[in-house]
Amino acid sequence: MTACSMTHLWRTLAVAAVLALCWAPPAEAQFETPNRQFHNDTPFRLDGRHRDLPCASCHQQQGNYKGTPTRCFDCHWVRRQDDRYRLQLGSRCDQCHRTASWTEVRWDHAAMTRLPLGAAHRQLTCQSCHRNNTFRSVQTGCFSCHQQDYQNTRAPNHAAAGFSTTCESCHRVDAPVWTGAVNHSAVFPLVGRHAQTSCDSCHINNVHLGTPRDCVGCHRAQYDRTTAPSHVAAGFATTCEGCHRASDASWNQATFNHRFPIASGPHRTACATCHQGGTLQVFTCLVCHEHDRTRMDDKHKERPGYRYDSLACYSCHPNGRR
Numbered sequence: 001m002t003a004c005s006m007t008h009l010w011r012t013l014a015v016a017a018v019l020a021l022c023w024a025p026p027a028e029a030q031f032e033t034p035n036r037q038f039h040n041d042t043p044f045r046l047d048g049r050h051r052d053l054p055c056a057s058c059h060q061q062q063g064n065y066k067g068t069p070t071r072c073f074d075c076h077w078v079r080r081q082d083d084r085y086r087l088q089l090g091s092r093c094d095q096c097h098r099t100a101s102w103t104e105v106r107w108d109h110a111a112m113t114r115l116p117l118g119a120a121h122r123q124l125t126c127q128s129c130h131r132n133n134t135f136r137s138v139q140t141g142c143f144s145c146h147q148q149d150y151q152n153t154r155a156p157n158h159a160a161a162g163f164s165t166t167c168e169s170c171h172r173v174d175a176p177v178w179t180g181a182v183n184h185s186a187v188f189p190l191v192g193r194h195a196q197t198s199c200d201s202c203h204i205n206n207v208h209l210g211t212p213r214d215c216v217g218c219h220r221a222q223y224d225r226t227t228a229p230s231h232v233a234a235g236f237a238t239t240c241e242g243c244h245r246a247s248d249a250s251w252n253q254a255t256f257n258h259r260f261p262i263a264s265g266p267h268r269t270a271c272a273t274c275h276q277g278g279t280l281q282v283f284t285c286l287v288c289h290e291h292d293r294t295r296m297d298d299k300h301k302e303r304p305g306y307r308y309d310s311l312a313c314y315s316c317h318p319n320g321r322r
Contacts, residue, residue, distance in 0.1 A: 044070045048099025072097070088135045115140055118173035142167035149178065156199060161208035188213055192247040215240035222251065229271045234280030261320055285310040 039046045050058075058075065059065050069075050072093035076082040082102070083089075089096070098104045110116035121129075129145060130138055143150065143165040150158050150165060163170070169186060171178060184190045190197075202218060203211055212218055216238040223231050223238060236243075243254040262268050266288075274283045286309070289296070293308055300306040303316075 044068075049101065050099055085133055085135065088133070116173075119175065120178065121173070142171070142173075146178075156203060156208060157206050160206060161203075163208065189246070192245070192249060194246060215244070215246075229275070229280055234275070236280075260314070260318070265320070267320055283310060283314075285313045289313070 036046055036051065056062075059068050060079075069078070073091045076093055077087065077091065083093075096105050096107050098106065127133070139145075146167055147165075150163075150167070156163075170184075188194075200206065216223060219240060220238075223236075223240070229236075243256045244251060245253070245255070248254075260267065271280065273287060274285070276282070276284060276287070296308060297306075306312070
């Protein structure tokens, strides 16, 4: 390299150095946005919102970094008193709050209070139950919060009906609302036609206390007017569930356990064919079998105590077989 070239190179480097000095920021400005990675090697790691704070927000003594608090409580209560609930929920901030934001809260109501929040309660603000920011003396019974709902309800009228104020005996705490969540099965299971019947069909004039729970208490009129067969004349038991099932869609789906087989064959006929005189307690076999009397007398002559009448027939032929 020639002397001329060396001179030109040194001049270029000199100019670059002068320009660098002219454009460099002041020394103190170089520390305004420091790399805080070194802080993670200390007992207190910087994450979340802590990464964006000025150093002086925590290190409040100018030039003195020793003794700076490392607990949330010391900075956010002793120094700043950030807790709007005045420590009613405890002093362990990190049990609920995250450093990303004060509003990013992990609060397990069931684990912390032993009172799980149902679907509807989870949608409420804390102040809906904890009025005036009171947490420690809140009553946990449903009625303590829902007394007004109980008194204002008209379909059905809870107060007039004398419903229990133990709301959870009918309403489920995990229901999404408080309407349409009545647990009727706790008192009377609603199945079959009952599940499709309006409340006032059974609870006339909005009266609930004393409503019959046995079938005949509501269905005596149907029992009395039934003619095929006549329940009254037959002396059928008024325990309707002996033949009718609550899950049936119709009264006609009754299952009657007839002691004599009538499901098929010649005995499958109208009730009045055998049960004459308007009562099912009395029956006759001789309407159909009278023409066999001579033959039957001859066939049964070896049978002791033989009689040609219906009760005797049934005593030997309970299944209709020879």
